[in-house]
Amino acid sequence: MNSSQLLSFVTFAYGFAATFYVAAWVFKKTMPARLARWAAIIGVVVNVAGFILRWKESYDIGYGHAPLSNMYESLVFFALTIGILYLFVETRYKTHIVGAFATPIAFLAMAYASLSPNISDKIQPLIPALKSNWLIAHVVTCFFGYSAFAVAFGVSIMYLIKSRASEKENGLLARLPGLKMLDELTHQMVMFGFLFLSIGIITGAVWANSAWGTYWSWDPKETWSLVTWFVYATLLHARMMRGWYGKKIAYLSIIGFAAVLFTYFGVNYLPGLHSYGSV
Amino acid sequence: MKSTNPVWKFFVSVKLTVFLLLSLAATSIIGTVIPQNADPEVYFHKFGPFLFRLFDVLDIFDMYHAWWFQLLLLLLVSNIVVCSIDRLSATWKLIFPRNLVFKPARFEKLEKKERFSVKRPPDALEAAYTAFAAKKFGRRQIDKTEKGFVVFAEKWRWTRLGVYIVHLSVILLIVGAIIGSLFGFKGFANIPEGESVDHVRLRDSGRMLPLGFTIRCEDFNISFYDTGAPKEFRSSLTILENDQAVVKKDIIVNDPLRYRGISIFQASYGEMAPEKKPDHDFSTENIQLNFTVKASGMVYKRKVEIGKPVDIPEGHGTFTLMEFNPSAEFRGQNIGAAMFGVLSPLQGEPVEVLLPLHFPNFDKMRRGEVVISVADQEAETFSPAQKDDVRYYTGLEVNKDPGVWVVYSGFIIMIAGCFITFFMSHQQICIEVSRKGDNSDVRVMGIANKNTMGMQRKVEKIAGHLAKLRGNP
Secondary structure, three states, rough: OHHHHHHHHHHHHHHHHHHHHHHHHHOOOOOHHHHHHHHHHHHHHHHHHHHHHHHHHHHOOOOOOOOOOOOHHHHHHHHHHHHHHHHHHHHHHHOOOOOHHHHHHHHHHHHHHOOOOOOOOOOOOOOOHHHHHHHHHHHHHHHHHHHHHHHHHHHHHHHHHHHHHHOOOOHHHHOOOHHHHHHHHHHHHHHHHHHHHHHHHHHHHHHHHHHHOOOOOOHHHHHHHHHHHHHHHHHHHHHHHHOOOEEEEEEEHHHHHHHHHHHHHHHOOOOOOOOOHOO | EEEEEEHHHOOOHHHHHHHHHHHHHHHHHHHHHHHOOHHHHHHHHHHHHHHHHHHHHHHHHHHHHHHHHHHHHHHHHHHHHHHHHHHHHHHHHHHOOOOOOOOOHHHOOOOEEEEEEOEEEEEEEHHHHHHHHHHHHHHEEEEOOOOOOEEEEEEEEEOOOOOOOOHHHHHHHHHHHHHHHHEEEEEEEEEOOOOEEEEEEEEEOOOOEEEEEEEEEEEEEEOOOOOOOOOEEEEEEEEOOOOOEEEEEEEOOEOOOOOOOEEEEEEEEEOOOOOOOOOOOOOOEEEEEEEEEEEOOOOOEEEEEEOOOOEEEHHEEEEEEEEEEEEEOOOEEOOOEEEEEEEEEOOOOOOEEEOOOOOOOOHHHHOEEEEEEEEOOOOOOOOOHHHHHOOOEEEEEEEEEOHHHHHHHHHHHHHHHHHHHHOOOEEEEEEEEEEEEEEEEEEEEEEEOHHHHHHHHHHHHHHHHHHOOOOOO
């Protein structure tokens, strides 16, 4: 059993969880929700196992580094952080409907990692620039930030769907959590994500200063992470100081997540120092 | 601080904050799409004369240092400072009130209140409830009422300062960056193995800056993984002060050398042209060549002059020396100083002959009847493209940034400030216990300045916990 096989299973588990969360919402049944929760829990556990096994495998080959060094590994970790964060939200807010909007993102990340022809699941050695203790701190914090924004995105979509048809009584939409709770959840997730994005940018800056001698060089990935930071900073100020809530916040959260996606994927098509993220 | 000053009014607005944040986000994108600080020719070729002129005027090619971008940053800082000062005085009074007053009316207004009853009178519960409130909240006040008592308790009033801490951190980042750009420098130096520099070239102006000490590169090594990907770039450096070695360190990427506030980073490397010692003492006046005739194995030494043909012994024709090149190339490889001549056999076409000074066997490769070489020169083995023989230079980034510690303290303060602002709130709780026959009717209410839903969950928890307390017998 190698890590790639375990991680293929994770793709399946998240896909199963996503399907049953949607089924639980559509058919208003608790049984699929329970199955979905177990699939998500098993997915997260195996995801962690696959992550650890891959770490060990890299030592066996003689490269010896945390599996956080390329696109495949980052997608696996992204899916893991979404899984963990979602299970936390489900437990804390006692609602499984959010699962129908959050677990599909984890599934898509895993499916993209496993199926895209441009992404290699081979364990590669670390290039000199990545050989640093900051690697783990930087990537882990960034991805907790990204995944919080991903969950916030899912919840914002729910908000917009719910608010659009709130007048006419529709069973499917009526079963979505209340607008107030969705709005609050978006806000909570954005705050969590903002804290972690900030720590991610900061650890990256400290790392850059020890590797390249400058903590900020306006490299496209740095700049895009800052753009993302500005968008969410706008959201937080608009909400706390101007009293924005609901739809406006949901739209800002969606724009923010688009910036996250560009920081994550789009930047690889631009020239810059972070080019190893594309391999 | 209420002011009618129009400048103050302009900067105190949160609309301005939103506008500035979004403008910075939008304009920052430009520099990620158009590569920055490239050669003007490249831009001209790419955008054509009109757009090139326009972008050039707007400093688009170095936009993060353009006046308009820096102005946006300056406006943001002014906005932050003014907003913070404007609100801080009010917050300050809230955080450090002369005397703490709990207002029951604020709790009464709450939509959600937890309510339960306990089969014990209020007197029996008072000590346990007070102790609980003290443990969970710290600051408390107990008031007697007609039917029982009320406990008010609160904690984390100071967390209202969180947002000012975040704002302070942003200002520290900007101040640190300004200190860095005023009192620091960014330079680079390429040092061949075995050589040293005491100047670096500045990145922005191209000016040479004396360091006040000398950096010598003893050795540069590059290692590869079996995949061919680079594994490590390592430079062995020595710092010299007045020709005395004071520090020795191997630097690799991610592990720089810091000396007297200056940091030296492994940035790049390159191969030196494999040029040997310069042949200054070599004179073209008195050149002697060795002619080795293959058939007899005899070696003849002949004096030659440029442009004058000499006869080759044993009837192998004539040789004319054409020129001397101190740095000749052979198949794209530098082979150092070399002679170039033409061999004209008695029969057949003349051939061109290259005679590197340091490689006497070089002409054997021609597989001719005669092997010609330059006499009385130090011999070396000619080994094309042997990696071990390649002489490297190390590319060092040499920087000084006295503002970096201000920036780093900004980083720490920002993380702490964000945590306080987002996840801690000023929480107040009110537990009201009233006698109802032999029992007590308990109401628990809580308010927080942030995260109302989180506070509601907390109040539920507290109520659940209190309901289990039995109190005094």
